[in-house]
Amino acid sequence: MELARGHVLVCGGTGCTSSGSNNIIEQFEKSLAEKGLQDEIKVVRTGCFGLCALGPIVIVYPEGAFYSLVTPEDVPEIVEEHLLKGRIVKRLLYKETVVDDDNIKSLNEVDFYKKQQRIALVNCGVINPESIDEYIAFGGYSALGKVLSEMKPQDVIDEIKESGLRGRGGGGFPTGLKWQFTANAQGDKKYVACNADEGDPGAFMDRSILEGDPHSLIEAMAIAAYAVGADEGYVYIRAEYPIAVNRLRIAIEQAKEYGLLGKNIFDSGFNFELDIRLGAGAFVCGEETALMTSIEGHRGEPRPRPPFPAVKGLFGKPTLLNNVETYANITAIINNGAEWFKTIGTESSKGTKVFAVGGKINNTGLVEIPMGTTLREIVYEIGGGIPNGKKFKAAQTGGPSGGCIPANLIDTPIDYDSLISIGSMMGSGGLIVMDEDTCMVDIAKFFLEFTVDESCGKCAPCRIGTKRLLEILNKITSGNDTLEDIDRLEQLCYSIKNAALCGLGQTAPNPILSTLKYFRDEYVAHVVDKKCPAGVCKALLSYVIEPDKCKGCSLCAKKCPVGAIEGVVKNPFTIDTSKCIKCGVCMDSCKFGAISKR
Amino acid sequence: MSEIKAPAFKDTAEQSAKLQEVIAKYKGTDGALIPVLHEAQEIYGYIPYEVQQKISDGLGVPMAEIYGVVTFYTQFSIYPKGEYKFAVCLGTACYVKGAGDIIEKIKDRLGIDVGQCTDDGKFSLDATRCIGACGLAPVLTVNDDVYGRLTVDDIDGILDKYMN
Numbered sequence: 001m002e003l004a005r006g007h008v009l010v011c012g013g014t015g016c017t018s019s020g021s022n023n024i025i026e027q028f029e030k031s032l033a034e035k036g037l038q039d040e041i042k043v044v045r046t047g048c049f050g051l052c053a054l055g056p057i058v059i060v061y062p063e064g065a066f067y068s069l070v071t072p073e074d075v076p077e078i079v080e081e082h083l084l085k086g087r088i089v090k091r092l093l094y095k096e097t098v099v100d101d102d103n104i105k106s107l108n109e110v111d112f113y114k115k116q117q118r119i120a121l122v123n124c125g126v127i128n129p130e131s132i133d134e135y136i137a138f139g140g141y142s143a144l145g146k147v148l149s150e151m152k153p154q155d156v157i158d159e160i161k162e163s164g165l166r167g168r169g170g171g172g173f174p175t176g177l178k179w180q181f182t183a184n185a186q187g188d189k190k191y192v193a194c195n196a197d198e199g200d201p202g203a204f205m206d207r208s209i210l211e212g213d214p215h216s217l218i219e220a221m222a223i224a225a226y227a228v229g230a231d232e233g234y235v236y237i238r239a240e241y242p243i244a245v246n247r248l249r250i251a252i253e254q255a256k257e258y259g260l261l262g263k264n265i266f267d268s269g270f271n272f273e274l275d276i277r278l279g280a281g282a283f284v285c286g287e288e289t290a291l292m293t294s295i296e297g298h299r300g301e302p303r304p305r306p307p308f309p310a311v312k313g314l315f316g317k318p319t320l321l322n323n324v325e326t327y328a329n330i331t332a333i334i335n336n337g338a339e340w341f342k343t344i345g346t347e348s349s350k351g352t353k354v355f356a357v358g359g360k361i362n363n364t365g366l367v368e369i370p371m372g373t374t375l376r377e378i379v380y381e382i383g384g385g386i387p388n389g390k391k392f393k394a395a396q397t398g399g400p401s402g403g404c405i406p407a408n409l410i411d412t413p414i415d416y417d418s419l420i421s422i423g424s425m426m427g428s429g430g431l432i433v434m435d436e437d438t439c440m441v442d443i444a445k446f447f448l449e450f451t452v453d454e455s456c457g458k459c460a461p462c463r464i465g466t467k468r469l470l471e472i473l474n475k476i477t478s479g480n481d482t483l484e485d486i487d488r489l490e491q492l493c494y495s496i497k498n499a500a501l502c503g504l505g506q507t508a509p510n511p512i513l514s515t516l517k518y519f520r521d522e523y524v525a526h527v528v529d530k531k532c533p534a535g536v537c538k539a540l541l542s543y544v545i546e547p548d549k550c551k552g553c554s555l556c557a558k559k560c561p562v563g564a565i566e567g568v569v570k571n572p573f574t575i576d577t578s579k580c581i582k583c584g585v586c587m588d589s590c591k592f593g594a595i596s597k598r
Numbered sequence: 599m600s601e602i603k604a605p606a607f608k609d610t611a612e613q614s615a616k617l618q619e620v621i622a623k624y625k626g627t628d629g630a631l632i633p634v635l636h637e638a639q640e641i642y643g644y645i646p647y648e649v650q651q652k653i654s655d656g657l658g659v660p661m662a663e664i665y666g667v668v669t670f671y672t673q674f675s676i677y678p679k680g681e682y683k684f685a686v687c688l689g690t691a692c693y694v695k696g697a698g699d700i701i702e703k704i705k706d707r708l709g710i711d712v713g714q715c716t717d718d719g720k721f722s723l724d725a726t727r728c729i730g731a732c733g734l735a736p737v738l739t740v741n742d743d744v745y746g747r748l749t750v751d752d753i754d755g756i757l758d759k760y761m762n
Contacts (some may be wrong), residue, residue, distance in 0.1 A: 015733040018744035052733025201689035204730035239636065239673050240729055277629065278636055280671030281727065297629035298663075299670040315628060358691030358732035365733050396690065432690045446693055456670070588750075 004042040006083060009059040011125060013048030013211050014204070014243055015365070016055035020072070021045075024056055027075040032083070041083050047212015049125035050366040051112055054094060059125075064106055068094040112363050115382055117344065119352050120168075120205075120328035121368045124212030129247050132254040135215040141260055143334035144219050147226055148268040156227040157183060160330070163338035164350035169195055169286075169323030170398065170427040171503075172349070172416035178320065181310035182228040185318035190230035192221055193314060193321045195291055196237035196244075199283040200399030201450065203430030205354035206324035208366050210237070210244035213328070214251035218261065220330035222272050228320050231271045236291050239278040248276060283400075283454035287502045288321050290456065301458045302502035323428070325354055345371035349415035357383050359432035360390065372413040375405055379433060390435035394518070398427025400447045400454075401507030403514025404440065423514040425507075439536035440519040441526055445473040447511035451504065462505030465496040469512060476523065478539040479530045486523055490516060531598075538582045541597045545586075547572035549594035556586035556595065607646045616641050617649070621656035631659055631667060635674055644675045672727075680715045680722030682760045684708075687737045689728025696750075697736040701725060703753045704738075721760070 010016075010025050025045055032038045049057050054068035060078070065088050067078065074092055081087045090098065096110045107113050118124075127134040135141070147156055161176025182190065194217060198206040210217065221233050237245055252274055255261040263271045277295045284290045285300040292314045294300035313319025329351060333341050345351050349371040355378065358364045362384035369378065375395055379385065386392055394404040403424035405412065412418050416426050434443070448470040457463045472489045475481040493509035500506045516523060525533050532540040545556070545565075550572040557565040557573055564580040567573030575586070575595075587595040620637045624630035634653055639645050645668050654661045668674045686692075686701045701723075705711060708721050715722040731737045734746025738756070745756055 014730050018731045018734055018737070018746055052731075055733060198730075199727065201693075201728035202691045202732055204728070204732060207730050240727065278633065279673075280632060280636070281673035282671050283727070294632065295629050297631040297667070299666050356732060358735060359694045364691070364735070399690070430690065432694060434694060438694060443694075446690070 005040045006042075007061045008041060008043045008083075009046050009061065009125070010043065011047075011049050011055060011057045012045035012129075012243070013052070013055075013124075013208055014241070015048065015052035016057055017243060019055045021056040023072045024058065024070055024075060027072040028079065031076045031079040035079055035084055037079070037083055044128045045130070046126060047124040047129050048121075048208040048366055050116075050121070050208075050368075051094075051363060052365040053363055059107075063088060063104070065089075065104060066094045066097050066107055066110075067092045111384065112365075112367075112382055115373065115377055116368050117352050117370050118368050119332050119344075120209060120325050120354055121212070121366070122332070123216065124208055127213070129212050129214055130250050132215060132251065132258060135213070139335065140215050140331075141219055143331040144222050144260065145266055147223050147334060148266045148270055153183060153227045153229065156223060156334070159338050160227075160333060163333045163341040164345075165326065165329055165333065165341065166349060166416060167323060168325035168329070168353065168428070170200075170401065170425060172426060175322065175326055178310065178322070179224065179227055181308070182230075182318050182320040185311050187318045189232075189317045190228055191314045191317055191319040192225045192228065192230045192233040193292070193295070193319055194221055194233070194235040194327060195286060195288070195321055195323045196235055196241075197279045197286045197291060198238060198241075198324075198428060199286045199454075200401075200428045200430045202356060202358050202432050203399060203428045204356045205366060205429050207238075207241050207244050208354075209324050209328050210241070210248055214244075214248045215255065216331055217248070217324060217327050218251055218255050218274060220327035221274060222261065222265065223330055223334065224320055224322065224327070225272045226270055228318075230320065231273065233272065233274045234277050234295055234314070235274065236277050236279060236285070236295055239280055245276065245278065252276070282456070283450070284456045284502070284504050287504055290502065291321070292319065299456070301456045302504075304501060325429070346413065346415045348417050353414070353426065353429060355429045355431045357431050357433065359396075360386055360435040360438070361433040362387055369414075371415045374411050374413050376410045378414070378431065379410070383433070386433065386435050390437065393434045393436050393438055394440065396424075396432040396434065396443065396511075397430065398425040398507075398510070399430050400450045401425060401503065401510055402427045402430075403510050404434075404443075404518060406518040423510075423517050425510070437534055437536070439477075439532050439534035440515040440522050441473065441477055441532075442534075442536045444512045444515045445470065445477060448473055448508070451508040455504065455508075459499075459501035459505060461496045461499035462501065462508060465492060465500070466505070466508050468492060469496070469509065473512070476526050477532070477537040479526070481527050483524070483527055486516070486520075486527060535597055541582055542577050543575050543580060543582065543584070543586060543595055543597050545573055545575055546594050546596065549592050551592055551594070553591070555589050555591070559585045559589045561585065607648045609642075609648065613641050614652075617652060618656065621653065625657060630657060631664065632671075635664075635668060639674060644678045646676055646678075678715060678719070679724075681720050682740055683722050683724065685724045685726045685729075685739045687727075687729050687731070687735070687739075688725045689730075689732065689735075691728070691732035692736040695735040699750050700736055700738060700748055700753060703750050704757070707753065707757050 028043045056070050058067040058070045081089050097105045157179045165175040166172040282300045285294045287302050289303040290300040309319045352368050352370050354368045394406050396404050452466045452470050455462045493513050496509050525531050552570040564576045624634050650664045712725045736748050738745045
């Protein structure tokens with residue numbers, strides 16, 4: 001391989017691709033060729049750097065200059081100034097990395113990255129995910145080599161058990177134990193499977209691993225297959241992630257070519273074939289038994305457990321199913337040992353967790369933190385706080401199965417057990433930050449709309465119960481309810497939790513229960529005062545013109561689609577609330593800020 | 599569900615041959631139905647009754663089961679989509695940042711509801727699950743183009759671009 005004098009790393013994750021990083025790569029190649037630098041400087045399309053809010057992101061090595069919000073028009077300047085003349089283009093640098101006129105900080109010292117520790121994401125944003133050689137150069141497939149040449153299957157399982165790794169898909173079941181159950185199960189044929197059906201809205205860590213480091217998943221699945229005695233594997237991945245699917249396909253082909261998948265891997269006599277199955281947009285397929293039913297080609301409906309998949313899974317055979325991020329920790333544990341892994345994290349939760357931080361926060365993106373980091377550190381130090389000086393109200397973890405963490409619990413260390421104890425859950429790692437403009441009843445309704453839509457319909461508590469929950473929430477947000485409705489809502493939540501067949505139904509009431517627990521006063525305000533404190537629920541709002549601010553320009557009256565605004569020009573106008581449909585056009589059109597909603 | 603007017607199904611010899619190829623490729627493998635449906639939708643853009651029938655004949659899977667699977671998964675559509683497929687992400691991050699207002703605005707302008715297609719077959723509107731571009735919330739995709747960090751005021755400009 002020829003050595004290049006410099007490397008231009010361009011993020012090719014979904015976030016940056018959406019903001020146009022492909023054009024930037026093209027422009028770099030064009031500009032470099034114009035200056036005759038194409039052999040000296042190498043352009044690499046990498047996986048996600050994590051700081052999606054500032055994408056597209058370009059990092060130039062050896063200097064480590066971190067350019068953010070780059071446009072194709074900026075590229076000739078970077079090539080001319082930085083790559084040709086050696087002068088870093090300061091105006092494009094991520095401002096946190098600038099120390100003074102002559103110095104830049106390394107990325108690891110920036111607030112966003114300082115508190116992070118990358119195990120699952122270690123190669124994301126560093127290597128070209130479409131090159132198996134780069135993965136191998138960074139130590140890839142050495143863990144598989146070690147396992148096949150030095151370790152017995154039981155040794156591998158013992159190492160994983162010892163590490164204390166727990167399932168990163170949300171449940172937090174000890175991974176080593178799961179491997180042991182599958183290894184112990186009797187059967188002529190066994191499967192390993194990977195759950196890459198990342199359905200929680202707002203969570204995209206699995207996608208980033210698949211896009212940024214697909215070989216780490218293949219390697220880990222091969223190790224798992226060896227440990228439990230399987231020779232065939234499936235990755236069940238969302239069809240909504242085209243970039244991830246494509247890179248995984250490429251990676252599987254490359255691994256086959258190199259003899260790292262297929263027959264007699266490393267001359268050990270171990271065989272392993274890996275195939276991809278696309279999901280088709282059903283949230284319930286993230287549930288393990290439903291996922292397997294879907295791989296088998298049927299409607300993705302869950303099956304009662306037991307029998308657990310470890311005993312009777314895919315096509316009726318013992319099957320090991322883990323989530324992408326869980327697998328992404330395996331090679332590090334094998335290479336560095338369980339003792340090393342155990343030094344990271346808290347007593348009951350070892351290692352790190354990747355969170356997709358989104359919502360009302362400055363640095364939206366992907367972060368990997370040691371277990372036990374507090375929510376405050378994530379929101380204010382790594383996340384850079386809430387935009388527009390608003391107040392933090394709550395964070396939502398665990399998606400439609402999880403709950404809210406209110407402001408007074410912001411110092412809770414994040415691990416599996418502490419989150420459950422405060423009524424939320426780790427979930428797959430979506431973390432949505434909400435500020436004072438978010439209505440908690442509305443958020444509960446949002447999640448219930450989701451579960452009603454996604455309920456597969458197999459069991460009555462989930463199919464009918466969640467629908468009833470949503471109806472009650474609709475009554476509350478439209479002001480047609482009584483205090484008894486809140487009690488009925490709560491009772492029904494517990495009934496569904498106890499009676500539903502699978503994880504989707506059992507956890508569907510969580511968003512309601514946790515908002516009721518911490519924000520009951522908001523429910524009461526909707527019911528008793530018929531007001532939405534956050535100003536979100538339309539039916540409970542009324543638009544008002546403040547007479548002292550209104551100049552009487554009549555613009556709002558002209559814009560109002562139902563003619564609800566009347567008045568005499570140059571005198572304050574008024575809104576007839578009986579006609580008003582609360583569309584908000586008047587408020588948007590007023591140039592004097594005289595219209596407010598209450 | 600409201601009745602959706604759908605234009606008659608058209609099939610070309612090329613599409614038909616491609617589908618037969620796909621069926622032949624997967625026939626006999628475990629769990630063949632869903633991969634075949636994915637590729638069939640790729641070929642025709644949607645999976646109407648006629649295509650389901652061909653798959654049923656080819657794979658030897660009963661129609662009832664195929665219809666059951668097609669209607670279970672949101673990715674599969676039995677109705678045609680517009681030439682320009684507008685899809686607004688309704689993941690949590692986008693929702694918190696106002697995706698609901700964006701969708702209302704598009705519904706208003708196009709005069710169709712979510713899941714529908716305009717009469718001239720040009721535009722369809724869908725609400726999608728999280729597409730994972732949460733850093734750009736709220737996000738709208740039109741075919742392969744992605745529009746992020748949207749406000750309601752941006753919508754007119756985007757729609758105008760595709761209307762002409």
